[in-house]
Amino acid sequence: MKLLAKWDYVPSASRLGYTRETLYVGLGNRDGNYRFEKRQVTDDMIDKFIGGRGFGLKLLWDAVTPETRWDDPENEIVISGGPICGITQYPGAGKCYSVFLSPLTEQTYNSNAGGYFAPLLKFSGFDAMELQGRSDREVIVYIDGDNGCVSILESNLEDRNAYAVTEFLHEYFAIDEKDKKNISVVSSGQAAAHSFWGCMNFSFYDPRRKVARLKQAGRGGGGTVLHDKGVLALVVKMSRVTGSSTGPADAETLTRVGGKVHKEIRDFDDVQCKMRSIGTAHLNEIMNDYDLLPVHNYKFGRNDGIARIHSEEYRKRFTQGLPDGCWYGCTLSCAKATPPFQLTTGPWKGRSVIVDGPEYETAAGLGSNVGIFDPEWTIEANFYADHYGLDTISLGTGLAFVCECYELGLINREDTGGLDLSFGSKDGIMELIHRIARGADEFSRIAALGTRKMKKLFAEKYGADSKIMEDIAMEGQGLEASEYRCQESIAQWGGYFLTLKGPQHDEAWLIFMDMVNKQLPTYEDKAEALFYFPNFRLWFSLVGLCKLPWNDIEPEDNHTKYKGIEAAKVPEHVQNYVDIYNAVTGKSVVKEDLITMSERVYNFERIFNLRMGKGKRADHNCPSRGLGPVFEDEWMVRPDYFDGKLSEAGIDPEGLSVREKIGHLQAHRRSQWEQLVDKVYARRGWNRNGIPTLDTIRRLGIDYPDVVELLERNLEPEEAFL
Amino acid sequence: MIMVNGDEFEWREGLTVQDILDAKNFTFRMISVWINGEAVQNRADYASSLVPDGGEVEIIHMISGG
Numbered sequence: 187m188k189l190l191a192k193w194d195y196v197p198s199a200s201r202l203g204y205t206r207e208t209l210y211v212g213l214g215n216r217d218g219n220y221r222f223e224k225r226q227v228t229d230d231m232i233d234k235f236i237g238g239r240g241f242g243l244k245l246l247w248d249a250v251t252p253e254t255r256w257d258d259p260e261n262e263i264v265i266s267g268g269p270i271c272g273i274t275q276y277p278g279a280g281k282c283y284s285v286f287l288s289p290l291t292e293q294t295y296n297s298n299a300g301g302y303f304a305p306l307l308k309f310s311g312f313d314a315m316e317l318q319g320r321s322d323r324e325v326i327v328y329i330d331g332d333n334g335c336v337s338i339l340e341s342n343l344e345d346r347n348a349y350a351v352t353e354f355l356h357e358y359f360a361i362d363e364k365d366k367k368n369i370s371v372v373s374s375g376q377a378a379a380h381s382f383w384g385c386m387n388f389s390f391y392d393p394r395r396k397v398a399r400l401k402q403a404g405r406g407g408g409g410t411v412l413h414d415k416g417v418l419a420l421v422v423k424m425s426r427v428t429g430s431s432t433g434p435a436d437a438e439t440l441t442r443v444g445g446k447v448h449k450e451i452r453d454f455d456d457v458q459c460k461m462r463s464i465g466t467a468h469l470n471e472i473m474n475d476y477d478l479l480p481v482h483n484y485k486f487g488r489n490d491g492i493a494r495i496h497s498e499e500y501r502k503r504f505t506q507g508l509p510d511g512c513w514y515g516c517t518l519s520c521a522k523a524t525p526p527f528q529l530t531t532g533p534w535k536g537r538s539v540i541v542d543g544p545e546y547e548t549a550a551g552l553g554s555n556v557g558i559f560d561p562e563w564t565i566e567a568n569f570y571a572d573h574y575g576l577d578t579i580s581l582g583t584g585l586a587f588v589c590e591c592y593e594l595g596l597i598n599r600e601d602t603g604g605l606d607l608s609f610g611s612k613d614g615i616m617e618l619i620h621r622i623a624r625g626a627d628e629f630s631r632i633a634a635l636g637t638r639k640m641k642k643l644f645a646e647k648y649g650a651d652s653k654i655m656e657d658i659a660m661e662g663q664g665l666e667a668s669e670y671r672c673q674e675s676i677a678q679w680g681g682y683f684l685t686l687k688g689p690q691h692d693e694a695w696l697i698f699m700d701m702v703n704k705q706l707p708t709y710e711d712k713a714e715a716l717f718y719f720p721n722f723r724l725w726f727s728l729v730g731l732c733k734l735p736w737n738d739i740e741p742e743d744n745h746t747k748y749k750g751i752e753a754a755k756v757p758e759h760v761q762n763y764v765d766i767y768n769a770v771t772g773k774s775v776v777k778e779d780l781i782t783m784s785e786r787v788y789n790f791e792r793i794f795n796l797r798m799g800k801g802k803r804a805d806h807n808c809p810s811r812g813l814g815p816v817f818e819d820e821w822m823v824r825p826d827y828f829d830g831k832l833s834e835a836g837i838d839p840e841g842l843s844v845r846e847k848i849g850h851l852q853a854h855r856r857s858q859w860e861q862l863v864d865k866v867y868a869r870r871g872w873n874r875n876g877i878p879t880l881d882t883i884r885r886l887g888i889d890y891p892d893v894v895e896l897l898e899r900n901l902e903p904e905e906a907f908l
Numbered sequence: 909m910i911m912v913n914g915d916e917f918e919w920r921e922g923l924t925v926q927d928i929l930d931a932k933n934f935t936f937r938m939i940s941v942w943i944n945g946e947a948v949q950n951r952a953d954y955a956s957s958l959v960p961d962g963g964e965v966e967i968i969h970m971i972s973g974g
Contacts (some may be wrong), residue, residue, distance in 0.1 A: 457937065457951075458937060458938055459937070459938065471935070472935060472936050475933050475934075475935045475936075476933075476936070695971055696971075698936070698969035698970070698971060699969075699971065702913065702934075702967075702969050703913060703966070703967070703968050703969055704913045704914045704915075705968070707914075719971075737970060737971055740938065740970065744970075745938070745939070745940030745947075745968070745970065746940055746947035746948075746949050749940075749942065749947075749968075750968070753940060753968065753970065754968075754970055754971050
């Protein structure tokens with residue numbers, strides 16, 4: 187590959203979790219004006235933004251203006267792990283966050299992935315990297331941490347899809363087979379050229395299977411931004427990795443605390459979540475049993491086809507006996523791979539490939555939600571989604587919306603380019619995935635833009651009914667919902683639709699706590715949960731940790747030693763996080779400090795969205811399908827249950843038609859939604875319009891002059907909570 | 909009659925925790941069970957843990973996944 191630009195630097199070692207330097211790569215503005223800089227990390231940045239997503243938001247804030255749009259050159263992709271990222275003593279410590287302005291939501295987005303990229307970036311000398319501008323040709327950015335050099339190379343790869351690119355680049359930059367594990371690649375795929383669902387694939391090399399494996403920062407369209415910048419791939423290489431590469435203050439504590447969790451995983455995973463043998467796909471039948479599995483665009487919560495997608499069916503298809511951690515030391519090993527799997531469609535038809543996953547979200551989204559209960563189909567769809575660079579969650583939910591529009595007659599076979607897109611139409615749906623990747627025709631190009639744009643364009647181009655589409659489209663803030671049915675949990679309406687970036691379950695998953703356990707009886711209780719859990723979970727994104735070892739494995743006596751919501755917090759694991767944070771950074775925080783660290787960034791991100799013209803109450807949209815049944819067939823699956831809900835609301839169902847009952851229940855739940863919004867905003871220290879108050883930002887210490895000025899322009903006295 | 913997570917549940921002689929889990933189709937593994945404020949210590953004991961008439965049972969599902 188032709189070298190276009192090269193920059194030498196002296197890598198700084200990580201000390202107390204930080205190298206205190208970030209890498210800036212400017213790609214010019216289609217003019218070949220490449221630029222490199224080392225930027226210093228200030229104490230204020232560490233104190234207020236911690237790392238990972240916090241660093242990403244701060245650097246992006248400094249890089250863009252309120253007028254910047256996702257496809258402007260000044261938009262950035264910022265990738266950062268965080269201070270704990272890269273330790274090897276505690277499971278799940280290879281996570282990183284990618285922050286960018288999203289094509290889907292037109293505001294900030296942050297998307298996380300495992301893999302080796304962030305740890306190797308840190309050990310190459312950088313706490314974060316900023317990628318800005320647009321190259322004049324397709325390039326590969328290569329960070330050689332071993333030799334202190336960053337290069338920009340002209341890509342000569344014909345196949346732009348992730349597995350081809352990743353495999354090639356591991357081969358290209360490695361000295362020998364053993365060296366391949368010292369490399370990590372970030373790529374998208376050909377779909378990123380056409381779709382706003384473009385994901386970023388982060389690689390790690392699997393020496394036992396001798397293939398590069400992929401983990402996805404799937405959501406929000408980061409891959410689309412990467413493609414828009416003309417970057418085929420980012421590559422980092424660093425061969426010197428040890429258990430003390432982060433420069434921890436107290437390595438002994440890391441080893442001791444990590445050892446406790448490794449023992450829990452070894453002793454209890456098989457009787458708890460089975461992450462090592464099945465991974466998150468263990469949820470398939472559980473969600474079905476609790477009416478939470480999305481079936482036919484979230485219309486229904488269960489289906490008789492569950493036996494065909496039972497986790498046992500997936501377990502049989504995964505390679506056994508090869509634990510798959512995506513960073514050194516992760517004994518939870520949730521990553522799963524199939525044995526060689528023969529593809530039956532698409533450009534690689536007939537080839538045998540190793541497929542990563544499916545995880546639960548993919549098994550449900552590219553499965554039950556589109557009416558397909560066939561693991562072989564889902565595995566193939568999963569492979570091509572990753573390969574093409576498509577987020578499997580948005581793809582699954584978006585396709586489910588398409589299928590329902592098709593079945594309702596809002597779009598027809600002529601519109602779809604001849605495809606039968608009924609629920610369960612395996613051939614038609616798979617072909618649409620291939621067409622989306624190629625941008626093959628008008629319909630696939632519209633579908634590729636995401637559900638929010640589909641609503642608009644289906645109405646404009648095909649005359650589809652806008653009201654119906656608004657009711658049934660499971661999107662919030664432009665992002666497709668992840669794969670849980672939330673209708674019967676008021677708290678989870680907030681867990682999905684009162685979030686920073688749209689209905690993604692990484693803020694709060696409160697369905698059991700609310701709907702099954704009945705632990706959140708009042709709006710104040712729900713608001714408290716929607717304060718604590720989003721903030722606690724956000725903390726992982728600041729420091730570079732995976733959420734799964736928090737509560738997908740628990741101490742044996744957690745469920746009897748602690749009662750109520752306290753047990754759900756897994757107090758001993760919270761203390762582990764305090765201990766390892768202090769052990770790495772040398773600080774002396776207590777558990778309450780974790781929430782404050784997160785709250786600071788949570789509010790900053792909300793304010794950032796306000797700066798981008800979003801971030802108000804009107805932007806927290808919640809579709810009718812998210813609140814309850816929209817059509818009669820949904821009601822008639824559980825008529826007694828829904829009649830009971832009407833009675834609880836003080837509405838006598840006697841004598842009402844099902845249509846009328848739906849109208850009453852929807853109106854009642856919409857009023858409940860508004861009450862929830864008020865309580866949550868008040869608890870978060872926001873006004874009625876969802877804007878953080880000046881008191882809140884002063885308390886958190888993020889009252890920077892530009893932030894204060896922005897809030898003063900937007901805060902209205904009549905919108906204050908009294 | 910007993911209460912299970914705040915809802916009424918028909919009691920019968922010999923009713924066990926496992927009977928309730930089966931009746932309510934509570935198949936999730938990560939749960940804790942409390943009878944009148946006392947935890948059932950061992951998950952293996954659910955099939956032999958009797959629930960008294962008038963008892964208040966809490967079946968708490970932990971958060972997981974995601």
